[in-house]
Amino acid sequence: MKAHRNSFRLGVALALIVLCANAQAVPTYYFLTTTSSSEMVNGGIFMPFDPETATGTGNFDSFLRIQGKNTETGYNTDGTVEFQTKSGKWTHSVLVDSLTPPRVQVDGSWYREILVDLNQAPGYRYLSLDQLVVSLEASANLTGYPSVNYQNFGGPVLYSMDDLAEDSSVIMDSMLFGSGSGKGDVRIYIPDFSPNPSFPYMYVYAVFGQQTSVQLPTGEMVAAVADSGFEEMGVWASINPEIPAPGAILLAALGAGLVARLRRGRVL
Ligand SMILES: [Ca+2]
Numbered sequence: 001m002k003a004h005r006n007s008f009r010l011g012v013a014l015a016l017i018v019l020c021a022n023a024q025a026v027p028t029y030y031f032l033t034t035t036s037s038s039e040m041v042n043g044g045i046f047m048p049f050d051p052e053t054a055t056g057t058g059n060f061d062s063f064l065r066i067q068g069k070n071t072e073t074g075y076n077t078d079g080t081v082e083f084q085t086k087s088g089k090w091t092h093s094v095l096v097d098s099l100t101p102p103r104v105q106v107d108g109s110w111y112r113e114i115l116v117d118l119n120q121a122p123g124y125r126y127l128s129l130d131q132l133v134v135s136l137e138a139s140a141n142l143t144g145y146p147s148v149n150y151q152n153f154g155g156p157v158l159y160s161m162d163d164l165a166e167d168s169s170v171i172m173d174s175m176l177f178g179s180g181s182g183k184g185d186v187r188i189y190i191p192d193f194s195p196n197p198s199f200p201y202m203y204v205y206a207v208f209g210q211q212t213s214v215q216l217p218t219g220e221m222v223a224a225v226a227d228s229g230f231e232e233m234g235v236w237a238s239i240n241p242e243i244p245a246p247g248a249i250l251l252a253a254l255g256a257g258l259v260a261r262l263r264r265g266r267v268l
């Protein structure tokens, strides 16, 4: 009888483990819908940003363009492009050693910067970023991206906005600084990493526009889907050395609240 009870308990425990393993990650929304917004998402910092009006910035150097309708997916490679990745000279591999600036500092911690330029029609001002995976990979021309969430080509993952516990979406406003390509929109800081000679290329995989209906902090219900021109991701091609370093600019732009929360190691 005792053996039977123990076997029953073991069965219940195994069932619970299976249930937990199959549990869906909790959907969480972050909003960059005012110029003073800033959000910490799984260790990365997201904030609205306009390269045209920022002081001390250089030229935007795109390495990834994605253009689709509603949901759009892409990643940067020199190989055959997939999904809604837009081919051409502005989608290409990125050697970590070539990144400018190599690193930026926020309140004593080092990050790497990725810029996002949205391009949406007026009726589609909001757009969600639903997946972002940044990884180091061995070759410049990889293709055949794994279709399973949170996976990459097998190199070290530097950053993922999602994990098994939280399914994050960042809601962005493509018209905070004016519409179109070259205006705005978002800068992303991912935790710093060291170059890896075995995996010299940085790949950025992004999925936009999965949120067909989302409630803004104002209460308004909107669609945050892709439309119109390409979304573009890149880095600075050059930095004007006569102006403050990016880290100093960021500190000035960040609210004291975010800095305080960063000090505590978390951001709400
Ligand atoms: Ca834009």
Ligand SMILES: [Ca+2]
Binding pocket: 068, 118, 119, 120, 121, 226, 227, 228, 229, 230, 231
């Ligand atoms: Ca678009």
Ligand SMILES: [Ca+2]
Binding pocket: 129, 130, 131, 161, 162, 167, 168, 169
């Ligand atoms: Ca997500």
